Amino acid sequence: MEGFRYRAIDPQGRPVSGIIDADTPRQARSLLRSQGLLPSKVESVRAPGSPGRSRVRGIAPAELALTTRQLGALLASGLTLEQTLVALIEESPNEKTRHVLSGLKSEISAGHSLATAMDAYTRSFPEFFRALVRAGEESGALPTVLQQLADHLEAREALKQKTGMALLYPALVTLVALAIVAGLVTYVVPQVAQVFQQSHQRLPLLTRALLATSAFLRNAWPWLLMGSLGIAAAARAALQRDLVRLRWHRTLLRLPFVGGLLRAADTARFASTLAILVGGGVPLLTALGSSTRTLGNCALRTAADRAGGRLREGASLAQALAEGRIFPPLLIHLIASGEKSGKLEQMLKRAALLESQSLERRVSIFITLLEPALILCMGGIILLIVLAILMPIIEINQLVR
Secondary structure (H helix, E strand, O other): OEEEEEEEEOOOOOEEEEEEEEOOHHHHHHHHHHOOOEEEEEEEOOOOOOOOOOOOOOOOHHHHHHHHHHHHHHHHOOOOHHHHHHHHHHHOOOHHHHHHHHHHHHHHHOOOOHHHHHOOOOOOOOHHHHHHHHHHHHHOOHHHHHHHHHHHHHHHHHHHHHHHHHHHHHHHHHHHHHHHHHHHHHHHHHHHHHHHHHHOOOOOHHHHHHHHHHHHHHHHHHHHHHHHHHHHHHHHHHHOOHHHHHHHHHHHHHOOOHHHHHHHHHHHHHHHHHHHHHHOOOOHHHHHHHHHOOOOOHHHHHHHHHHHHHHHOOOOHHHHHHOOOOOOHHHHHHHHHHHHHOOHHHHHHHHHHHHHHHHHHHHHHHHHHHHHHHHHHHHHHHHHHHHHHHHHHHHHHHHHO
16 A cells, blocks of 8 residues: 545535545545545655555455455345445454455445456456456356355465465474574584593594584584575576576476476466356456466466467467476366367366365375475484484593493
8 A cells, every 4th residue: 555645626615635545546536536525636655766556465365265255145145236345344354455345345436347446456356356256247147256256265275275284394393303403513512522622532533523514503604694695685586587487487397296296286276267267257368368377387377378379369278278288188188178068167177176186195295205204314413413422422431441
């Protein structure tokens, strides 16, 4: 959200001016009109050189799914769109959600459609969301479309949470193990090193290597931290370039196990979005363009963009997607079957379900293999540290005897 300086005429005909918070100039004018003011000039008070768009985050995916579900249910009960938005504004505990809904209500009060009003909030409502709402308004089936959208958003969020929770335990195990190793190397080992230095005996190779590693980490950690941050910043800057990012994403897809995970996740999201858009009556070319924006991998997105071009030339969807040889064959065959039988929506839903199940299975296998591997790796490191400390002590005891 940003500030807009305005000049307006109040109901008594007097000129007024001030600053109002809004996401876009159009929304600022709508808010002023809702206050009974007639705006004559609205301009941003943003500092020169600052970005052109607000960087405020939109409605969270889980909150958007809930709001969509409530919006569809209230519209299905017979309330008008404005009455529904008023009820949702009063119901929502989230300030950002209330602000967005208030903006939608102002736009609708000014005579705009719901889809047009949502165009002012691209951070809250994705392109496919707005396209499906527009199709629902045109077909007169907006409540049904909103319920389908809510189902779609909830399924996506559930898959995301399930994957995240599956990866949480290995991440915690890794962090705890690294913290233990760091504590041993930076605190325990230096204390033991003082005892060894007083004994003036030749230390085992493993102990000398551990002492050298400990000294290096304690003395060089600022340089290591700065170097890591520098490498991360350079990598991030390089990935801002389209060609570098495209090559990197292609490389990720070729990796033996990670590539399958990324491909399955993107394909499931792409197929489910395309299915709901096609089922909602959105033209296939428009639906493909909107679904392409949900792809996180640039290589897959480029292939989908090219498929859109082939679709304009008259090719079938299955032929267009198959040319890049990057989408899973299962998806291509199911789309081809759907186009031949006239059941494209059902085949896309089936493809999305199969890819989601494949992703869950791959994640499960990954976690099953990762957990013992982490335990063995960290246990081995701690064992080496303990052995490096105990070996000189054992030698001293043998000399004393």
